[in-house]
Amino acid sequence: MSGRARAALILGLLLPLALAACGRRGPPVAPERRLPAAIQDLSAAVVGEGVRLQWTLPRIRVDRGPIQELRRTEVYRRLEQDGEETPRRPAILTFGGLFGPPGAVAGFDRVANIRLAEPAPAEVTGNQVTYTDTQGLGFGERYTYVVLAIDAQGRPSPPSNRVTIDRDAPPRPPAAVTALAGDSEVRLSWRVPETLEDGSRPRGRIFYNVFRTTSPEARPTSPVNPEPIPTPSYVDLTAQNDTTYYYSIRALLGVGGPTSRPTEVVAATPEDRTPPAQPRGLVAVLAPGAVRLAWEAVTDSDLGGYRVYRSTTAGRGYQPLTPAPQSATTYVDTDVRPGQTYYYVVTAVDRSRRANESIPSPETAVTLP
Numbered sequence: 001m002s003g004r005a006r007a008a009l010i011l012g013l014l015l016p017l018a019l020a021a022c023g024r025r026g027p028p029v030a031p032e033r034r035l036p037a038a039i040q041d042l043s044a045a046v047v048g049e050g051v052r053l054q055w056t057l058p059r060i061r062v063d064r065g066p067i068q069e070l071r072r073t074e075v076y077r078r079l080e081q082d083g084e085e086t087p088r089r090p091a092i093l094t095f096g097g098l099f100g101p102p103g104a105v106a107g108f109d110r111v112a113n114i115r116l117a118e119p120a121p122a123e124v125t126g127n128q129v130t131y132t133d134t135q136g137l138g139f140g141e142r143y144t145y146v147v148l149a150i151d152a153q154g155r156p157s158p159p160s161n162r163v164t165i166d167r168d169a170p171p172r173p174p175a176a177v178t179a180l181a182g183d184s185e186v187r188l189s190w191r192v193p194e195t196l197e198d199g200s201r202p203r204g205r206i207f208y209n210v211f212r213t214t215s216p217e218a219r220p221t222s223p224v225n226p227e228p229i230p231t232p233s234y235v236d237l238t239a240q241n242d243t244t245y246y247y248s249i250r251a252l253l254g255v256g257g258p259t260s261r262p263t264e265v266v267a268a269t270p271e272d273r274t275p276p277a278q279p280r281g282l283v284a285v286l287a288p289g290a291v292r293l294a295w296e297a298v299t300d301s302d303l304g305g306y307r308v309y310r311s312t313t314a315g316r317g318y319q320p321l322t323p324a325p326q327s328a329t330t331y332v333d334t335d336v337r338p339g340q341t342y343y344y345v346v347t348a349v350d351r352s353r354r355a356n357e358s359i360p361s362p363e364t365a366v367t368l369p
Contacts, residue, residue, distance in 0.1 A: 033063035036070065036149045039160035044145055048170045048197060048250075048261030050134035051143060057116075057127045058149055058157060069152040072115055073129060076108035080142040080164065105146055105159055111135055123219070130221060139169040139198045169198035170258035171206055171251040174232065179247055179268035186236040186245060186268045193251050193260065207252045209259070210234050216246045216265055228255050242353050244269045272352035276300040278359050279346045284366040291333040291366050295346050298358070304351040308333075311343045315363065318345060325349040341367040 037058040045052045057070055104110070111133055114122045122131040137143070146159040174190040188210060196202060207228035211220040224236060239245055248262040281296035293308065305325025309318035310333065321333060336342065345360035 033061065034065075035062045035155050036060075036067055036151050036157035037062055037064075038158040039147055039149060042145065042147055042160045042163050044163045044165045046165060046167050046170060046258040047132065048173065048259065049132050050137050051145070051165060051167060052130065052132045053145060053147070053163075054128065054130050055147055055160060057129060059127065062158070067151060070116055070149050071152045071154075072113060072150040074110055074114070074148045074150065074156070075112035075131060075133065076105040076146050076148070076159070077111045077133065078108045078144045080144060105148070108144075108146060123221075137167055139167060142166050168253070168258050169196040169200065171196055171202060171253055171260045173260045173263045174208065174249045174251050175263070177247070177249055177263050177266050179245075179266040181239075181268040181270045183273040184237070184239060184241055184270055186239045186247070186270055187233070188236065188247055188249070188266075189233045190249050190263065192232050196253070197260075202253060204254045204257070205230070207255055208232065208234070209250045209252065210236070211248045211250065211262065212236065212239075213246050213265075214243060216267070218246075220248075223250075228252055239268075239270045241270045241272045271354055272302070272350065272356060273354065274350075275356040275358045276303055276348035276350050279306065279348050279361040282344065282346050282361045282364045284342075284344055284364045286366060286368065287332070289334065289336070291336055291342060291344075291368070293331040293333065293344055293346070293364075295329055295361060297329050298348040300348070300350065302350045302352065304349045304355065307347045307349060307357070309345045309347070309360065312340065314343050314365065318343075318360070325355075336368055338368050341365060 037060050039055045039058060042053065042055040053075065057073065059067060061067055112122070112131055114129065114131060116124055119129070122129060133145075142164060144162055144164040146162050148159060149157040172193040172195055174193055176191040178189050180187040190208075192206060194201070207230055209223035209228060210225050211222075212224045213220050224238065225234060236245075236247075244267055246265040246267050248265050250262050251260040252258070277298050277300055279295050279298055283294055285292045285294075295306075298306075305327050306322070306329065307325055308321045308331045310321050311317040311319065321331065333342070333344075343363050343365045345363050347360050348358040350356045
């Protein structure tokens with residue numbers, strides 16, 4: 001291509017940019033100022049599956065203006081060599097030029113390109129991203145990570161803070177997990193793992209975290225226990241009755257140490273097993289062709305109603321007179337015969353799925369004339 005033709009081509013490329021700039025209001029903004037701001041809180045933890053990374057997506061650009069839309073986020077990894085001191089300088093983002101290859105982080109390999117609209121296998125909750133790197137990792141290796149955020153125009157943020165982590169072997173998952181449901185509680189137990197994932201014996205103390213969901217497909221990230229558990233058992237006192245929970249356990253090699261893969265989930269459904277208080281003050285009064293009963297109200301908050309029972313033998317053989325619990329504290333028995341003695345008791349029933357029933361009230365008797 002001749003020099004004149006090359007000059008004409010360059011002029012043709014630059015002229016539209018100059019015309020667009022002439023119509024823009026306000027002072028021009030340098031392109032690097034429009035980049036998404038760097039992610040500041042990248043963190044990493046060793047888990048049985050690999051290395052779990054978490055970070056918060058930026059809401060602003062480098063010039064502190066709002067980001068209209070983020071499209072992707074990328075994860076970069078570097079294997080640190082034995083005996084090599086981890087460089088303290090920040091990771092550097094490089095570009096291939098206007099018509100060159102996409103940007104990269106010098107000295108790092110890209111291990112994940114996460115589309116925020118369809119992030120799986122990553123998880124995005126609000127602006128929080130969680131991703132577990134499982135690709136080609138070895139035990140006893142040291143890895144350094146950085147992440148980028150890319151906007152809808154393809155502009156990448158500067159690299160995030162660097163996180164370096166030693167991937168020590170975590171424990172194997174605990175075995176024989178059991179869950180025993182009670183009243184507003186679930187009692188869990190499991191067997192202590194005897195080896196680490198590399199087959200070696202644990203050298204430190206093993207702790208545990210308990211995870212709970214209400215869906216067997218959910219993948220929880222926060223344990224229900226506030227602190228790691230030093231023993232292979234746990235009582236979940238925050239469980240609600242009549243809700244099915246799915247539990248899994250992870251073992252930790254020391255508090256904050258490498259974490260095992262999760263166990264298989266076990267299900268448990270706590271139930272209300274506490275009956276209401278015993279009704280008291282039952283009295284029977286004769287009426288023409290009937291017996292009128294009345295008793296004191298039970299004040300339990302989950303009261304569902306009362307059942308009335310009758311017998312012709314004192315202390316036993318009671319038959320229900322109310323097919324379903326009634327809310328009233330009175331009852332009129334009209335199915336009576338002259339000369340017969342009747343014995344009555346009343347019970348209280350709660351609204352739980354089990355319909356717990358109280359012990360019977362003290363018996364009262366009446367003989368018809």
